[in-house]
Amino acid sequence: MIVLGISAFYHDSAAALVRDGEVIAAAQEERFTRNKHDPAFPLNALKYCLDAARIEPARVDRVVFYEKPFLKFERLLETYLAFAPKGFSSFRKAMPLWIGEKLFQRDMILQELKAVAPDLAAREKLRFSEHHFSHAASAFYPSPFEEALVLTMDGVGEWTTTSAAIGRGNAIEIIKEIHFPHSLGLLYSAFTYYTGFKVNSGEYKLMGLAPYGTPVFKDLILEKLIDLKADGSFRLDLDYFDYCTGLTMTNRCFDGLFGGPPRKPEEQLTQHHMDLAASIQAVTEEIVLRLAKSLREETGQTNLCLAGGVALNCVANGKVLREAVFDRIFIQPAAGDAGGALGAALAVAHREGDLKRTLPQGPTAPRDGMKGSYLGPEFTQDEVERRLKAAGAVFAVAADDESLIEQTAQALADGQAVGWHQGRMEFGPRSLGNRSILGDPRSPTMQKTLNLKIKYRESFRPFAPSVLREKVSDWFELDVDSPYMLLVADVRQDHRKPMSEAEKALFGIDKLNVPRSDIPAVTHVDDSARIQTVHADTNPLYHGLISRFAELTGCPVLVNTSFNVRGEPIVCTPEDAFRCFMGCEIDLLVVGRCILRKSEQDPALARDYKNAFTLD
Amino acid sequence: MSMVAELFDFLNSRKKLWLVPLLALFLVFGGLFVLSQGSVVAPFIYTLF
Numbered sequence: 118m119i120v121l122g123i124s125a126f127y128h129d130s131a132a133a134l135v136r137d138g139e140v141i142a143a144a145q146e147e148r149f150t151r152n153k154h155d156p157a158f159p160l161n162a163l164k165y166c167l168d169a170a171r172i173e174p175a176r177v178d179r180v181v182f183y184e185k186p187f188l189k190f191e192r193l194l195e196t197y198l199a200f201a202p203k204g205f206s207s208f209r210k211a212m213p214l215w216i217g218e219k220l221f222q223r224d225m226i227l228q229e230l231k232a233v234a235p236d237l238a239a240r241e242k243l244r245f246s247e248h249h250f251s252h253a254a255s256a257f258y259p260s261p262f263e264e265a266l267v268l269t270m271d272g273v274g275e276w277t278t279t280s281a282a283i284g285r286g287n288a289i290e291i292i293k294e295i296h297f298p299h300s301l302g303l304l305y306s307a308f309t310y311y312t313g314f315k316v317n318s319g320e321y322k323l324m325g326l327a328p329y330g331t332p333v334f335k336d337l338i339l340e341k342l343i344d345l346k347a348d349g350s351f352r353l354d355l356d357y358f359d360y361c362t363g364l365t366m367t368n369r370c371f372d373g374l375f376g377g378p379p380r381k382p383e384e385q386l387t388q389h390h391m392d393l394a395a396s397i398q399a400v401t402e403e404i405v406l407r408l409a410k411s412l413r414e415e416t417g418q419t420n421l422c423l424a425g426g427v428a429l430n431c432v433a434n435g436k437v438l439r440e441a442v443f444d445r446i447f448i449q450p451a452a453g454d455a456g457g458a459l460g461a462a463l464a465v466a467h468r469e470g471d472l473k474r475t476l477p478q479g480p481t482a483p484r485d486g487m488k489g490s491y492l493g494p495e496f497t498q499d500e501v502e503r504r505l506k507a508a509g510a511v512f513a514v515a516a517d518d519e520s521l522i523e524q525t526a527q528a529l530a531d532g533q534a535v536g537w538h539q540g541r542m543e544f545g546p547r548s549l550g551n552r553s554i555l556g557d558p559r560s561p562t563m564q565k566t567l568n569l570k571i572k573y574r575e576s577f578r579p580f581a582p583s584v585l586r587e588k589v590s591d592w593f594e595l596d597v598d599s600p601y602m603l604l605v606a607d608v609r610q611d612h613r614k615p616m617s618e619a620e621k622a623l624f625g626i627d628k629l630n631v632p633r634s635d636i637p638a639v640t641h642v643d644d645s646a647r648i649q650t651v652h653a654d655t656n657p658l659y660h661g662l663i664s665r666f667a668e669l670t671g672c673p674v675l676v677n678t679s680f681n682v683r684g685e686p687i688v689c690t691p692e693d694a695f696r697c698f699m700g701c702e703i704d705l706l707v708v709g710r711c712i713l714r715k716s717e718q719d720p721a722l723a724r725d726y727k728n729a730f731t732l733d
Numbered sequence: 734m735s736m737v738a739e740l741f742d743f744l745n746s747r748k749k750l751w752l753v754p755l756l757a758l759f760l761v762f763g764g765l766f767v768l769s770q771g772s773v774v775a776p777f778i779y780t781l782f
């Protein structure tokens with residue numbers, strides 16, 4: 118059975134294709150349209166999925182949308198009713214959108230499908246999956262577990278904001294739910310908004326800011342904003358939030374509680390904002406841990422699957438891992454709404470195809486079914502050369518992979534920033550070594566250079582390490598697979614450097630400039646790191662590159678950050694990579710076997726990239 | 734019309750037919766907003782719809 122999954126019309130549109138339960142292809146629309154978080158129908162992603170699977174549209178058995186529009190509309194109606202006459206401004210904005218478009222989503226989807234291929238647009242093929250069920254399916258079906266507890270947490274789908282389910286064989290049964298307006302995702306987003314970051318995009322910045330602060334407001338949040346029970350269930354005090362009826366996340370009561378109005382975007386970050394970030398992070402970790410512990414006790418399950426936007430909070434995930442609540446954890450790499458497309462497709466494939474799950478075998482144990490999340494477009498060497506030539510690039514071609522690795526590893530060891538574009542693009546928000554900017558983590562200046570001269574982003578933001586799986590426990594306090602960069606653990610004590618009293622006294626972001634370990638570029642101010650383990654069987658070329666870098670330097674770790682600048686979607690094509698390369702201070706670009714040096718390029722092709730994108 | 738029938742079936746299956754009068758009222762108001770606005774564009778703010 119071939120099933121096409123679609124998420125769209127809210128944020129992070131995506132398409133995914135599943136054949137007999139196997140994930141064949143998946144991609145976010147933003148990568149093709151170059152519009153970050155693009156909510157439009159994923160026409161390009163869908164066409165790509167069909168191309169990648171090499172199938173005629175007529176062979177698609179089912180098309181499934183990742184949520185149920187009528188159920189969402191029901192939530193809106195009941196919310197407006199519950200709060201009336203408050204909420205008129207929100208109602209005024211929402212109703213035209215729903216009456217003009219969203220109530221007709223079935224017809225809209227069919228129309229869009231018809232534009233791709235009339236064979237796809239059959240009414241009887243179209244299905245709708247519940248939002249949190251899509252998330253649950255995206256976490257359980259590709260997991261390496263025969264049986265697991267599945268926990269999903271996000272802002273809101275239709276009604277559900279948190280769900281717990283049991284996945285067993287090819288079935289998922291929801292056992293508990295928390296409903297709107299009580300939402301952990303929306304609570305976190307309220308603080309994202311209040312600290313001046315964009316909701317649904319800046320949450321990971323807030324998480325990165327947290328280690329600079331002290332959780333001085335944790336008790337206040339737990340006392341005033343949220344009634345948290347011992348089992349992790351919770352209710353929010355809606356007197357402090359505006360999202361049910363207004364057009365902002367928080368209100369004046371919230372401002373009063375935390376001493377002033379929300380920070381404006383790009384305004385100076387102060388210790389107050391860092392303390393707020395630390396506090397909401399601490400509360401989030403407390404809630405996730407309580408939920409995990411109580412559900413472990415209640416269900417007796419030993420494996421945990423996570424999805425939903427909150428599952429991208431890798432600091433909280435790391436805490437769950439360290440507390441050893443569960444024996445093993447699998448986190449869907451596309452845990453946000455884009456992954457809903459994949460989950461919806463998997464849910465329908467298993468429900469209607471009555472498939473038996475088979476777990477792919479890794480070197481020592483079953484591997485998950487996400488194929489390293491390398492599910493996007495790839496380009497042949499001929500295609501790369503043709504495209505780069507057409508773009509005006511000057512390049513040399515390495516004779517083989519060994520030569521490519523040697524030249525790249527040398528450049529990295531020399532302190533150069535390298536754009537690395539190889540194989541299939543990643544699905545999900547993280548670059549995992551196929552669309553990455555790489556650097557030497559031992560360099561004390563690499564973090565600053567990457568932030569300010571290459572990514573053009575806020576100087577407080579940390580970078581993540583890619584480390585050989587077999588070496589991870591030599592460098593970090595972690596000894597499990599973390600292939601999707603969704604677990605945080607500390608740099609090992611023997612690689613840390615003690616700070617002097619004067620350095621300890623430094624304020625907030627100044628601490629970041631103090632080298633605190635042998636790999637300062639990937640060590641956050643609290644000595645933690647967001648780790649990606651690199652596996653020879655899922656990405657042999659990247660594994661080979663890090664191995665050669667380790668031979669040259671003794672360090673089996675690289676800085677790995679997404680190949681884009683602030684506000685830009687991660688690059689997809691060789692042309693995207695070349696444009697980004699010419700717009701920032703990356704020294705070397707490697708696309709397939711093509712090697713491009715900045716000094717050899719035509720200066721006329723350089724462009725102002727810093728202001729090319731709307732800030733996120 | 735098929736959307737209206739589908740929506741009615743949906744509310745019936747959810748045992749929420751009591752929402753129908755409210756829905757009718759909302760549709761009238763909403764329709765007026767559509768006509769008065771001219772175009773349907775998602776607002777540039779964070780919304781839960």
